[in-house]
Amino acid sequence: MFKQFIGWKFVLASIAVLIIVTTIWFVSNLSRNIQEEERKKVATWVEANRELLRSDSDVNINLAVDIVTNNTTIPLILTDEAGKILDSRNLDSMRITQNPNYLPEQLKAFKKQHPPFIMEVDARHKLYNYIYYGDSLILMQVRYYPYVQLLVVTLFIGIVLFALSSTNRATQNQVWVGLAKETAHQLGTPLSSMEAWLEILKENDANRLLVAELSKDVDRLKLITDRFSKIGSVPxxxxxxxxxxxxxxxxxxxxxxxxxxxxxxxxxxxxxxxxxxxxxxxxxxxxxxxxxxxxxxxxxxxxxxxxxxxxxxxxxxxxxxxxxxxxxxxxxxxxxxxxxxxxxxxxxxxxxxxxxxxxxxxxxxxxxxxxxxxxxxxxxxx
Structure with a gap:
């Protein structure tokens, strides 16, 4: 049973490793794909803004406006060449109002995540704006998913191992108690007979030394029987x-x-x-x-x-x-x-x-x- 328990632990650990490795590989590919798609969306958004600045066509302007307004997931921060924040999108407006350091902190984080897009706003004076963007909530959820799954799998395996261990321990306890009780029961019958024979031997003074030694052995067997009988019960x-x-x-x-x-x-x-x-x-x-x-x-x-x-x-x-x-x-x-x-x-x-x-x-x-x-x-x- 102990070897079987060890075998189950190995199987569970192997399954857990396989699940985790497969999940990490799949999620890594998925997050890379989402990240690339978000980069393309930001590039399209930047291009739409450029079109709004230079186009006279109503059709182009309407299309550009649609593209700009449809971005509701990717957080953006617009700055000038000096790094001054001009505008932001898809960030927590309440935190922007309550915490003056919120936008600078987000800008610092965005700079670490992705290189900025550069948008020309005035060709004559060569003025440029910089668009920094961060990961969307969906992308962050996908990235953290393996860790959540790892925690769930670990908890599951822990619960299963605890249940197997408890079952194994309970079975062992039952075997211990059953063996001890049965041993005490089996010793009881010959002990009773030996005590009876001792009483008969005591009637003859010639058996005095023999009775004394046999009594020690009988007392010893009674002590052993008493020990076995106490296994399984609270002493x-x-x-x-x-x-x-x-x-x-x-x-x-x-x-x-x-x-x-x-x-x-x-x-x-x-x-x-x-x-x-x-x-x-x-x-x-x-x-x-x-x-x-x-x-x-x-x-x-x-x-x-x-x-x-x-x-x-x-x-x-x-x-x-x-x-x-x-x-x-x-x-x-x-x-x-x-x-x-x-x-x-x-x-x-x-x-x-x-x-x-x-x-x-x-x-x-x-x-x-x-x-x-x-x-x-x-x-x-x-």
């Missing part, structure tokens, strides 16, 4: 001493770790109350410690450092193992990602879910160096 957070909780879990792992592995808990606080779910929090710490043990391959050092801050508590779990490449800092928390031959790639994903969704904290790779070690950080907010 009850309790105020407990987090230093004691971590030391207890570290002692449990220490007894089962290779002799060449040293586990040490560092904390300036002998007691540090925090709100957390003990079974689920133990699961996270246990998972991180087991991953550290796997990374060290039987020898090395694991340091658990607890620090108290004004608004949060941090727990750093540092090992001297193989390390993680920076490109995999986020990938290690993805379901299915594992560097182990027998791993399912679910442990860190579940741990992150427990800390971030149930405890409103953070779990991330603080630092890592290949063949030197990795430090995971748990951040719990007070």
């Amino acid at each position: 009850k957070l309790e105020e407990k001493d987090i230093v004691e909780q971590i030391e207890n879990m570290t002692n449990y792992i220490r007894k089962r770790a290779p002799q060449k592995v040293q586990l040490t808990v560092h904390s300036k606080e002998t007691e540090l109350p925090a709100m957390f779910s003990p079974p689920l929090f133990d699961w996270v710490v246990e998972n991180l410690l087991k991953n550290a043990l796997d990374a060290m391959e039987g020898k090395g050092k694991i340091d658990l450092t607890i620090e108290n801050h004004p608004t949060f508590i941090t727990i750093d779990i540092a090992d001297t193992g193989k390390g993680i490449s920076k490109m995999n800092f986020e990938k290690v928390f993805k379901p299915g990602f594992s560097t182990k031959k027998r791993g399912w790639g679910l442990g860190l994903s579940l741990a992150k879910r427990i800390i971030e969704e149930y405890h409103r904290g953070r779990l991330y790779v603080k630092s890592s160096d290949i063949n030197k070690g990795t430090t995971f950080r748990i951040l719990l907010r007070k």
